[in-house]
Amino acid sequence: MSSLHFSILVAMARNRVIGKDNKLPWHLPPDLKHFKALTMGRPIIMGRKTYESIGRPLPGRTNVIITRQNNYRISGAVVVNSIDAALKVCKNSDDADADGEGFIIGGAELYRQTLELCQRIYITELQQDFAGDTFFPEFNVDEWLEIAREKHCSDDKDHLEYHFVVLEHKARHLT
Ligand SMILES: NC(=O)c1ccc[n+]([C@@H]2O[C@H](COP(=O)([O-])OP(=O)(O)OC[C@H]3O[C@@H](n4cnc5c(N)ncnc54)[C@H](OP(=O)(O)O)[C@@H]3O)[C@@H](O)[C@H]2O)c1
Structure with missing residues (x-):
């Protein structure tokens, strides 16, 4: 058995919304590309x-x-x-x-139960609120270190600002 470690992967609005009517509340193709690049293989x-x-x-x-x-x-x-x-x-x-990383890709129920065992959280932070019915759980940000933040803006008419952020747990070190 390999020594895989697990990471959460989520796209979240400013008000923590991640879903609405069992769908994503936004259309953001660069985030789908980001998701694919991280998870492929x-x-x-x-x-x-x-x-x-x-x-x-x-x-x-x-x-x-x-x-x-x-x-x-x-x-x-x-x-x-x-x-x-x-x-x-x-x-x-x-x-x-591949490289020892597995991904928890949602939804809220799964995130809630796996936050405690993950070493990384990859968050696409949408810089505005969205209406929705499913939320990313609250967690203690002090336990996590931000190790990367890339800022982007969608090139469509919405000009949606979003950040690709990586958090690493301070105590659960990668081996
Ligand atoms: N923005 C994002 O990055 C993102 C990512 C993923 C999902 N989403 C959104 O999140 C929403 C779905 O999230 P959700 O929280 O409602 O549902 P979910 O976490 O996707 O699925 C919940 C279901 O998983 C099963 N389950 C959960 N914990 C279990 C356990 N310990 N043992 C066995 N089965 C377990 C149960 O299935 P059964 O009912 O079949 O038993 C439960 O009803 C959608 O709106 C989706 O679009 C957003």
Whole structure:
């Protein structure tokens, strides 16, 4: 089994909104590119609702879906019934050899349960509020060190300002 470490990957509005009606509340293609670049060839773990929001397994990555249902099957993804089982699948996957990083890609329920075990959080911070019904959980920012921040603005009519931010946990060091 490899010594994979796990990171959270999220796009969040200024008011912590991450979703609305089981969809992303914004259209931001550069963030989807960023997501793809980070996760390609690496294992990704998602809640069942996030999987249904995406609608298909993402190619080139081991897709792990967590549900409490017993008969949930998706061709092209591994379905498990607990966080522990998801972590184990990732550690044993072929992708685990890439560079030792696996990603928790949402949604809020999954983030809430995995913040405690992740070493990094990759946040796309949208610099404005959005209406929504799903929020990134509050966490103690003092436990985290900001190690990168890249500022961008969308080149469409919305001129949406967004930052790619990386936080590293101060105590849970990368090995
Ligand atoms: N902005 C972003 O970066 C981002 C990323 C991802 C998602 N989202 C948004 O977030 C929303 C979905 O988030 P959500 O919090 O509602 O749902 P979610 O976390 O995606 O999925 C929740 C489901 O996961 C399963 N689950 C959760 N914890 C489990 C556990 N410990 N053991 C077994 N199964 C478990 C359950 O599935 P069952 O009900 O099948 O048992 C639960 O209903 C959507 O709006 C989506 O668009 C946003």
